[in-house]
Amino acid sequence: MFMNARHAARELAVLILNESRILKKEPTKLEVYELIEQAVRLITAEAESLLSEAKGELHKADDQLMESGFLSNTVSIKEALANSLHSTTRVVELMSYCNQWALLCTLGMKHEVRDFTVKLLELYRKNSSLVDEKIQTSVEGWTLETMYSLDRNAITIATVELLYENEISHRIIIDEAIEVAKKYGSEESGSFVNGVLNRVLKTIGLDIA
Secondary structure, three states, X not given: OXXXXXXXXXXXXXXXXXXXXXXXXOOOHHHHHHXXXXXXXXXXXXXXXXXXXXXXXHHHHHHHHHHHHOOOOHHHHHHHHHHXXXXXXXXXXXXXXXXXXXXXXXXXXXXXXXXXXXXXHHHHHHHHHHHHHHHHHOOOOOOOOOOOHHHHHHHHHHHHHHHHOOOOOHHHHHHHHHHHXXXXXXXXXXXXXXXXXXXXXXXXXXXXX
Protein backbone atom coordinates (compact mmCIF):
# COMPACT_ATOMS: atom_id res chain seq x y z
CA MET A 1 0.00 0.00 0.00
CA PHE A 2 1.38 3.41 -0.94
CA MET A 3 1.43 5.85 1.94
CA ASN A 4 2.15 9.53 1.40
CA ALA A 5 2.92 12.20 3.98
CA ARG A 6 -0.71 13.30 4.43
CA HIS A 7 -1.95 9.74 4.79
CA ALA A 8 0.65 9.13 7.49
CA ALA A 9 -0.28 12.38 9.25
CA ARG A 10 -3.99 11.44 9.26
CA GLU A 11 -3.21 8.04 10.75
CA LEU A 12 -0.99 9.53 13.46
CA ALA A 13 -3.63 12.15 14.27
CA VAL A 14 -6.22 9.39 14.72
CA LEU A 15 -3.88 7.46 17.03
CA ILE A 16 -2.98 10.38 19.29
CA LEU A 17 -6.23 12.36 19.30
CA ASN A 18 -7.35 10.96 22.66
CA GLU A 19 -4.04 11.88 24.29
CA SER A 20 -4.06 15.35 22.75
CA ARG A 21 -7.51 16.03 24.25
CA ILE A 22 -6.12 15.84 27.79
CA LEU A 23 -3.27 18.28 27.16
CA LYS A 24 -3.62 21.92 28.09
CA LYS A 25 -5.87 24.02 25.88
CA GLU A 26 -3.14 24.97 23.41
CA PRO A 27 -0.54 22.17 23.31
CA THR A 28 2.83 23.19 21.97
CA LYS A 29 4.26 21.68 18.81
CA LEU A 30 6.85 19.95 21.00
CA GLU A 31 4.12 18.28 23.07
CA VAL A 32 2.42 17.01 19.92
CA TYR A 33 5.79 15.78 18.60
CA GLU A 34 6.23 13.84 21.83
CA LEU A 35 2.82 12.24 21.35
CA ILE A 36 3.78 11.27 17.80
CA GLU A 37 6.97 9.66 19.10
CA GLN A 38 4.94 7.73 21.68
CA ALA A 39 2.63 6.52 18.91
CA VAL A 40 5.62 5.46 16.81
CA ARG A 41 7.06 3.49 19.75
CA LEU A 42 3.69 1.82 20.30
CA ILE A 43 3.41 0.90 16.61
CA THR A 44 6.98 -0.46 16.64
CA ALA A 45 6.16 -2.70 19.61
CA GLU A 46 2.99 -3.89 17.89
CA ALA A 47 4.94 -4.67 14.72
CA GLU A 48 7.44 -6.72 16.74
CA SER A 49 4.55 -8.65 18.28
CA LEU A 50 3.08 -9.32 14.84
CA LEU A 51 6.44 -10.52 13.54
CA SER A 52 6.59 -12.98 16.42
CA GLU A 53 3.07 -14.16 15.59
CA ALA A 54 4.01 -14.48 11.92
CA LYS A 55 6.98 -16.65 12.87
CA GLY A 56 4.68 -18.94 14.86
CA GLU A 57 2.17 -19.15 11.99
CA LEU A 58 4.98 -20.00 9.57
CA HIS A 59 6.14 -22.87 11.78
CA LYS A 60 2.52 -24.04 12.05
CA ALA A 61 2.13 -23.99 8.25
CA ASP A 62 5.33 -26.01 7.87
CA ASP A 63 4.15 -28.60 10.42
CA GLN A 64 0.75 -28.87 8.73
CA LEU A 65 2.39 -29.33 5.34
CA MET A 66 4.65 -32.03 6.74
CA GLU A 67 1.64 -33.72 8.34
CA SER A 68 -0.11 -33.94 4.98
CA GLY A 69 2.76 -36.08 3.66
CA PHE A 70 2.12 -38.77 6.27
CA LEU A 71 -1.63 -38.97 5.75
CA SER A 72 -3.29 -41.55 3.51
CA ASN A 73 -6.87 -40.29 3.76
CA THR A 74 -7.62 -37.82 0.97
CA VAL A 75 -9.96 -35.74 3.12
CA SER A 76 -7.37 -35.47 5.89
CA ILE A 77 -4.69 -34.44 3.39
CA LYS A 78 -6.95 -31.71 2.00
CA GLU A 79 -7.70 -30.46 5.50
CA ALA A 80 -4.00 -30.36 6.43
CA LEU A 81 -3.14 -28.51 3.21
CA ALA A 82 -6.02 -26.08 3.74
CA ASN A 83 -4.80 -25.39 7.29
CA SER A 84 -1.28 -24.85 6.00
CA LEU A 85 -2.55 -22.42 3.35
CA HIS A 86 -4.58 -20.53 5.97
CA SER A 87 -1.51 -20.17 8.21
CA THR A 88 0.64 -19.03 5.29
CA THR A 89 -1.99 -16.48 4.26
CA ARG A 90 -2.01 -15.17 7.83
CA VAL A 91 1.78 -14.77 7.66
CA VAL A 92 1.46 -12.67 4.50
CA GLU A 93 -1.24 -10.54 6.16
CA LEU A 94 0.88 -9.99 9.27
CA MET A 95 3.95 -9.08 7.23
CA SER A 96 1.88 -6.58 5.25
CA TYR A 97 0.81 -4.87 8.49
CA CYS A 98 4.43 -4.80 9.67
CA ASN A 99 5.56 -3.20 6.42
CA GLN A 100 2.83 -0.56 6.68
CA TRP A 101 3.73 0.24 10.27
CA ALA A 102 7.44 0.38 9.51
CA LEU A 103 6.67 2.92 6.78
CA LEU A 104 4.41 4.88 9.14
CA CYS A 105 7.20 5.00 11.74
CA THR A 106 9.66 6.26 9.11
CA LEU A 107 7.28 8.90 7.78
CA GLY A 108 6.32 9.90 11.32
CA MET A 109 9.82 11.29 11.80
CA LYS A 110 9.53 13.64 8.81
CA HIS A 111 8.78 17.31 9.45
CA GLU A 112 6.02 17.58 6.83
CA VAL A 113 4.17 14.65 8.41
CA ARG A 114 4.52 16.02 11.92
CA ASP A 115 3.50 19.49 10.85
CA PHE A 116 0.34 18.28 9.10
CA THR A 117 -0.50 16.13 12.12
CA VAL A 118 -0.17 19.21 14.32
CA LYS A 119 -2.33 21.20 11.89
CA LEU A 120 -5.14 18.62 12.00
CA LEU A 121 -5.11 18.51 15.79
CA GLU A 122 -5.04 22.30 16.07
CA LEU A 123 -7.97 22.63 13.65
CA TYR A 124 -9.97 20.24 15.80
CA ARG A 125 -8.98 22.07 18.99
CA LYS A 126 -10.18 25.39 17.61
CA ASN A 127 -13.38 24.03 16.07
CA SER A 128 -14.25 21.03 18.26
CA SER A 129 -17.79 22.18 19.06
CA LEU A 130 -18.78 22.49 15.40
CA VAL A 131 -16.97 19.28 14.38
CA ASP A 132 -18.60 17.29 17.19
CA GLU A 133 -22.00 18.75 16.33
CA LYS A 134 -21.70 17.71 12.66
CA ILE A 135 -20.74 14.18 13.70
CA GLN A 136 -23.44 13.82 16.36
CA THR A 137 -26.07 15.01 13.87
CA SER A 138 -24.90 12.30 11.46
CA VAL A 139 -25.05 9.24 13.73
CA GLU A 140 -28.08 7.21 14.67
CA GLY A 141 -28.27 5.33 17.94
CA TRP A 142 -24.84 6.47 19.10
CA THR A 143 -23.30 9.36 20.97
CA LEU A 144 -19.71 10.51 20.68
CA GLU A 145 -19.07 9.02 24.10
CA THR A 146 -20.43 5.56 23.25
CA MET A 147 -18.57 5.19 19.93
CA TYR A 148 -15.47 3.01 19.82
CA SER A 149 -12.69 5.57 20.33
CA LEU A 150 -10.66 4.81 17.21
CA ASP A 151 -13.79 4.87 15.03
CA ARG A 152 -14.69 8.23 16.55
CA ASN A 153 -11.17 9.54 16.04
CA ALA A 154 -11.11 8.48 12.38
CA ILE A 155 -14.48 10.18 11.84
CA THR A 156 -13.33 13.30 13.72
CA ILE A 157 -10.10 13.81 11.76
CA ALA A 158 -11.91 13.19 8.46
CA THR A 159 -14.67 15.67 9.41
CA VAL A 160 -12.01 18.28 10.23
CA GLU A 161 -10.59 17.84 6.73
CA LEU A 162 -14.00 17.89 5.07
CA LEU A 163 -14.72 21.20 6.76
CA TYR A 164 -11.36 22.94 6.54
CA GLU A 165 -9.13 21.28 3.91
CA ASN A 166 -11.06 22.11 0.76
CA GLU A 167 -8.27 21.33 -1.72
CA ILE A 168 -8.34 17.61 -0.83
CA SER A 169 -10.76 15.23 -2.56
CA HIS A 170 -13.66 14.29 -0.28
CA ARG A 171 -13.46 10.73 -1.57
CA ILE A 172 -9.79 10.45 -0.61
CA ILE A 173 -10.47 11.79 2.88
CA ILE A 174 -13.30 9.30 3.46
CA ASP A 175 -11.47 6.34 1.89
CA GLU A 176 -8.41 6.90 4.05
CA ALA A 177 -10.54 7.26 7.19
CA ILE A 178 -12.19 3.93 6.34
CA GLU A 179 -8.79 2.34 5.79
CA VAL A 180 -7.47 3.52 9.16
CA ALA A 181 -10.66 2.34 10.91
CA LYS A 182 -10.33 -1.12 9.35
CA LYS A 183 -6.67 -1.27 10.33
CA TYR A 184 -7.14 -0.46 14.01
CA GLY A 185 -10.82 -1.12 14.68
CA SER A 186 -13.27 -4.00 14.53
CA GLU A 187 -14.73 -5.86 11.54
CA GLU A 188 -17.62 -3.39 11.44
CA SER A 189 -15.46 -0.25 11.76
CA GLY A 190 -14.98 0.36 8.04
CA SER A 191 -18.67 0.28 7.15
CA PHE A 192 -19.59 2.29 10.26
CA VAL A 193 -17.10 5.06 9.48
CA ASN A 194 -18.15 5.08 5.83
CA GLY A 195 -21.83 5.48 6.71
CA VAL A 196 -21.25 8.25 9.24
CA LEU A 197 -18.91 10.25 6.99
CA ASN A 198 -21.28 10.07 4.04
CA ARG A 199 -24.00 11.50 6.29
CA VAL A 200 -21.54 14.15 7.54
CA LEU A 201 -21.01 15.16 3.90
CA LYS A 202 -24.75 15.69 3.47
CA THR A 203 -24.95 17.57 6.77
CA ILE A 204 -22.19 19.92 5.65
CA GLY A 205 -23.78 20.24 2.20
CA LEU A 206 -20.92 18.70 0.21
CA ASP A 207 -20.85 16.20 -2.63
CA ILE A 208 -18.67 13.12 -2.74
CA ALA A 209 -15.86 14.23 -5.01
